[in-house]
Amino acid sequence: MTSLPDVEELLRGSAVVSLPMRTRFRGQTAREAMLLHGPAGWAEFAPFPEYGPQESAAWLAAAVDAGWTGLGEPRRTTVPVNATMPAVPAAQVAQVLKRYGRAEAIPAVKIKVAEPGQSLDDDVARLREVARLLPQAGLRADANGGWTHAEAVRAVEELADVAGDRLEYVEQPVAGVEPLAVLREELHRRGTLVRIAADEAVRKAEDPLRVARLGAADLIVVKVPPLGGVDRAAQVVRDSGLDAVVSSALDTSVGLAAGLALAARLESLPYACGLGTAALLAADVVESPLIPVEGALQVPVRKGRVVAPEPTPRLVDEHRVAGARRDWWDERLRSAHAVLAGRTGAAS
Numbered sequence: 001m002t003s004l005p006d007v008e009e010l011l012r013g014s015a016v017v018s019l020p021m022r023t024r025f026r027g028q029t030a031r032e033a034m035l036l037h038g039p040a041g042w043a044e045f046a047p048f049p050e051y052g053p054q055e056s057a058a059w060l061a062a063a064v065d066a067g068w069t070g071l072g073e074p075r076r077t078t079v080p081v082n083a084t085m086p087a088v089p090a091a092q093v094a095q096v097l098k099r100y101g102r103a104e105a106i107p108a109v110k111i112k113v114a115e116p117g118q119s120l121d122d123d124v125a126r127l128r129e130v131a132r133l134l135p136q137a138g139l140r141a142d143a144n145g146g147w148t149h150a151e152a153v154r155a156v157e158e159l160a161d162v163a164g165d166r167l168e169y170v171e172q173p174v175a176g177v178e179p180l181a182v183l184r185e186e187l188h189r190r191g192t193l194v195r196i197a198a199d200e201a202v203r204k205a206e207d208p209l210r211v212a213r214l215g216a217a218d219l220i221v222v223k224v225p226p227l228g229g230v231d232r233a234a235q236v237v238r239d240s241g242l243d244a245v246v247s248s249a250l251d252t253s254v255g256l257a258a259g260l261a262l263a264a265r266l267e268s269l270p271y272a273c274g275l276g277t278a279a280l281l282a283a284d285v286v287e288s289p290l291i292p293v294e295g296a297l298q299v300p301v302r303k304g305r306v307v308a309p310e311p312t313p314r315l316v317d318e319h320r321v322a323g324a325r326r327d328w329w330d331e332r333l334r335s336a337h338a339v340l341a342g343r344t345g346a347a348s
C-alpha cells in the first residue's frame with residue numbers, strides 16, 4: 001500500500017449492498033459488502049459482521065490496496081476453481097452442484113462439514129453424494145475448526161475411508177495452530193496420511209507464518225482481505241514455503257477479482273482455488289458475475305493488469321443498503337481506518 005487515503009476520500013463514491021444467498025452460509029442468508037471506488041478501480045471492504053476494528057483493519061488495507069494501488073500483473077489468466085458445497089442435506093447436493101456448470105469439468109468440490117447441530121453421518125452422507133455425482137472430482141472437507149481433537153481423529157479417518165485417494169485434504173479440522181499440529185502428528189502416528197490445510201489458523205492468527213514454522217499443516221488456505229492485500233498474501237505464501245489454495249471470503253464479484261489477482265500471481269497453483277462462491281449468491285453487483293465456467297474462472301485483465309469488474313449501477317441500486325445499516329458500515333470503515341492510520345503512522 002502506498003499511503004492511506006483519508007476517510008472522506010474512501011467514502012466518496014462508495015456503496016453498501018446486501019446480496020441474498022441461495023443457501024445459508026456461515027449462519028447467514030445475505031452477504032453485505034461496502035464497495036469503494038479508487039483511482040486504480042473498484043474494491044471491496046466486507047469484514048464479516050462480527051469482526052471488530054482490529055480485524056477489519058486488514059480488510060480495509062486490502063481494499064485500499066486494490067482500489068488505490070491496483071491488483072498487479074497476472075502470471076496466468078485462467079484459474080481452476082472448486083465448487084463449494086455448503087452444509088446442506090445430501091438431497092440438496094445435486095441442486096447446488098448445478099450452479100457450477102458441466103459436472104465433468106468441475107476439478108474439485110470443497111464440502112463444509114462439522115456444522116453445529118449436524119452429525120458426522122450428515123457429513124459422510126453429503127460427501128458420499130458429491131462423490132457419487134462427480135466421480136472424477138477431487139474432494140476436500142472444511143470443518144472450520146468445528147471438531148474437538150477426538151472428534152477430528154474419528155471424522156478425518158471416516159471421511160478418508162469414504163473418499164479414498166480422492167480426498168485432497170481436510171481444512172481446519174480443529175481450531176488454533178498448536179491443536180492443528182498435535183492432530184496432524186497423531187494422524188500420522190496412526191498411519192492416516194491425509195493432508196491438513198490451515199485456514200483460520202492463518203487468517204485469524206497474529207502471525208500467519210506460525211502454521212508453517214510449527215509444521216501444523218501441509219498447505220495453507222489464503223484469503224486476500226484478512227491478510228491485508230494481494231502483495232502481503234503473496235508474501236505470506238512465499239515465506240510459508242507451503243502450497244496455497246486461494247479462497248474467497250464470500251466476496252461479491254468485485255472482491256473475487258482480488259482473489260483471482262493473488263491466484264494469478266502465485267508461482268505454483270497445485271490445487272483448484274475456492275473462488276467459485278459467486279455461484280452461492282442469488283444476486284451480484286455486476287452484469288456477468290465471476291461464476292466458474294468449465295471448472296475455471298478467467299482473470300479480469302485490462303491493459304496487462306488485473307482490474308475488478310465495474311459494478312452495474314442498476315444492480316447496486318437494487319441491492320443498496322441505506323439508513324441505519326449504511327451508517328453502521330460507515331462507522332466500521334472509520335474505526336478500521338483509525339486502526340490502520342495508527343499502524344502506518346499516517347494522519348487519520
Ligand SMILES: O=C(O)CCC(=O)c1ccccc1C(=O)O
Binds near residue numbers: 248250273
Ligand atoms: O473455499 C471455498 O471453496 C469457498 C470459501 C469458503 O469456504 C469460505 C468463505 C467465507 C468464509 C470462510 C470460508 C472458509 O473457507 O472457511
Ligand SMILES: [Mg+2]
Binds near residue numbers: 142199200221
Ligand atoms: Mg475454510
